[in-house]
Amino acid sequence: MSQATHSDVREDGVIESVSGPVVTATGLSARMNDVVYVGSEGLMGEIIEIEGDLTTIQVYEETSDVAPGEPVESTGAPLSVDLGPGILDNIYDGVQRPLEGLEEKMDSAFLDRGVDAPGIDIEKTWEFTPTVEDGDEVAAGDIVGTVPETESIEHKVMVPPDYDGGEVVDAKKGNFTVDETVVELDNGEEITMHQEWPVRQARPAGDKETPTDPLVTGQRILDGLFPVAKGGTAAIPGPFGSGKTVTQHQLAKWADADIVVYVGCGERGNEMTEVIEDFPELDDPKTGKPLMSRTSLIANTSNMPVAARESSVYTGITIAEYYRDMGYDVALMADSTSRWAEALREISSRLEEMPGEEGYPAYLGARLSEFYERAGYYQNSNGTEGSVTVVGAVSPPGGDFSEPVTQNTLRIVKTFWALDADLAERRHFPAINWDESYSLYRDQLDPWFTDAVADDWPEIRQWVIDTLDEESELQEIVQLVGQDALPADQQLTLEVARYIREAYLQQNALHDVDTYCEPAKTYRMMEAIKTLNDEAFDALDAGVPVDEITDIDAAPRLNRIGTTEGYEAFIEEIEADIAEELRGMYQ
Amino acid sequence: MKEYQTITEVSGPLVFVETDEPVGYDEIVEIETGDGEIRRGQVLESTSDHVAIQVFESTQGIDRECSVRFLGETMKMPVTEDLLGRVLDGTGQPIDDGPDIVPDERQDIVGKAINPVSREYPREFIQTGISAIDGMNTLVRGQKLPLFSGSGLPHNELALQIARQAEVPEEEEEGEESEFAVVFAAMGITAEEANEFMDDFERTGALERSVVFMNLADDPAVERTITPRLALTTAEYLAFEKGYHVLTIMTNMTNYCEALREIGAAREEVPGRRGYPGYMYTDLAGLYERAGRIEGVEGSITQIPILTMPSDDDTHPIPDLTGYITEGQIYVNRDLNSQGVRPPINVLPSLSRLMDEGIGEGLTREDHGDVSDQMFAAYAEGEDLRDLVNIVGREALSERDNKYLDFADRFESEFVDQGYNTDRTIDQTLDIAWDLLSDLPKEELNRIGEEYIEENYGDEETETSPEATAD
């Protein structure tokens, strides 16, 4: 959270009432959404309603012991984040307080209240190299210099969006703290490496364009069947234990984004700890650098104050937009958007607002679409291109997708990965239901795949989808009469579909090799199963009995491709063996 | 400390009082009735001229003349190592005729959140001696793993078996016995159930290293909302300040949630799903997230909450919200119970999310992960086929299908059904698993590394049990 504003306290009011995270105050002249400090301990809060002399505040910290009569101070500024070098390789709470800084300041493993810390280190010096010279004209958003922020990311220092811009009169080079001026303009505007931006307001951006590149995730079922675009939106709903978090972690690890912002919104503490422990040890497959150096984490776990849960997704998306403005492809994971929606509901009910469906406020849909609308692929005003991809987990009560958060989300997002308790129960992971899931980006991304992977990518993918469709129809009959009662060709289709499910769709996130599957491997796996299919049907046509065909030794090895490292030779061998075995039966 | 006689309204567990001095939110209140009896409560809402109080005990007998005292502090639990071996009521008062408790510290019962950067990811395997748990849904130190049960099912037997048998084999070997303690929080259970636990604790000597909090079915419901917080505050003290490995059993969470609903209704809140408060997720998370480990600290808190699913329905808000917070769940199943499987654990919907990090080479055995994956897949397949058999009969099924049917039967009768007094090592558990898997054709074991198959697959059809020979 912005420290600079703290000193700027303007108005005093007095607490009128306290009920959980909601506090009212009188005598406070303040604007909607301004940040206030509440009570004698100075707990951070935000103004969410003004009615006559009464101001309602949601407090981002525990309010035990806070009493009427205690003071309230307004900062006169809306809830903002600090933007500048130092955001990556960092972990924040929902209002951008650095958790490591808090641990140090509080000298405890437990989170205390009333302690504030700036979002970026204001004492640390960074090496600034200007990219402009005296006499250059710069406008808001333009890049004026660079800073090596982490091993893998070069931070671009930009003219803040609310500056007028002008002619550069001084561009310094050397080591500076984030608040020291590095570039001066003729109109007196001074540019530092530190900006602030109100979280609830989208950062101004250039033109939104139609995304054409996939966010390559290294997950076969996603890249192969239900791809999401860079700059696109995806939702991943599912009951508890179905794999939302594992999938989001997989994306955070392996997706080919430049920057990853991971928002743990109202979920488990240990899941954040896992990321903190694992990511520094893992390398980004694209750059070979530690994953943490491209990652920023926001952790508002389920037992942290509920109001800060509400703000955590905004903190995250504002950070994502900031790196987009530098020309980076950013992927934002929010786990889980349902907890954010529930925080809205909880605050709304304390305000005694008129409840909408299932107690959620009537503006739930509007808030969700505002949020996802901040995703996109942009032509930035500074000439770079950048994107924000948003992937939101949804946790529907009872696993029932007809509930308001899932439904409102589905109206907005263009990729839908439906998790299925039944698949998870039989440990078919990722438990993404291929019948229910969809991606509306498929067609627009096909040119990329045909270009980068294989000409017939769309055709072979369609073959996979058709085979799975046919399988589900046949399964209905099998449920009634058993598989042996089906005609031979249909039995064969079931066998092929089984390999699609077991060898191709299943992917073990916990296996060192299987955890990441490059598109070329994804393609070769589809091809290998197609080879089995084609050879098997040739054999059937030539009169070989179906039992013999399905009994060949080479086929079960398809199941081991995922976990095999040097897959090319392995797949070629399997394909050759399948052909040899089957042709040997009739040639 | 100001005293008021200004009660304006009494409604269910709530009392409203006019005040002229500020009262802190969450503060503790004493209300003295006409006959000198003291009731305690907590401030739910505080404004400049009145306060809403939630009374822990019953509000019966409270009238306008009662005097109300605000104690100026939030609810605290007096903690000390001397609590070990003691039995307290649901509000933390001793009920065992023992000596007065001299507290070492008084701690706030609303625990603070553990900073995620200070946590240590739990990875230490706990051997419960129960195959369905150790083999398939492994428990680790610092995990929160609830039992999802139904009324009339033997969840207490299971919880007690875990409490009795739980050990960390590595430490046993190295002889570095760590201090182990049990914190038991009963919420609205019957006296009979309570005795079941107490008798077992006494019989096994576990009581000496236990702290017991008892809120029974006939104790006030509202009191139940503080019982687990007192228990967890005690657990935190023992674990994080005194270095104990604390196993916390909380039963029955269903009663706890009912109490929350009752308070919500009395406050005329907008109810969430099925009448439970909209903030129940947050409230439960405030309890369950108090499990875990902290970097650089010896002790740990492992939680086994028990809940009974109304109508055995796991989409009911109580199990549903619990499952969304805890690190997995163990299902106690009615059908298996009536088949006589003990413990009647249905492994398929059960899950331990911390299993992956807690097993494998150096922790349990290198083949553990693959074996359990394969067992899940095979049992799920056999289970599916049972429906089909009912329609078409066994003869209509292929040889492969019949093998899976046999596997499912053996899985239940040999792997899961072990009785409440059998304590199996992880090696024994995995060996039984291999014995079962060896009934399936080798090629079917596609989730297991070839090197493990080589080593463990029993080729000869020798020691198969009688039920395994189908047709």
Ligand SMILES: Nc1ncnc2c1ncn2[C@@H]1O[C@H](COP(=O)(O)OP(=O)(O)OP(=O)(O)O)[C@@H](O)[C@H]1O
């Ligand atoms: N791709 C995968 N590979 C291997 N295991 C997986 C995979 N996806 C999920 N799992 C298993 O499923 C378990 C539950 O997954 P996860 O924690 O992601 O569920 P969730 O949907 O986030 O649940 P909740 O809503 O309760 O947070 C994991 O602990 C892991 O054991």
Ligand SMILES: [Mg+2]
């Ligand atoms: Mg999750």
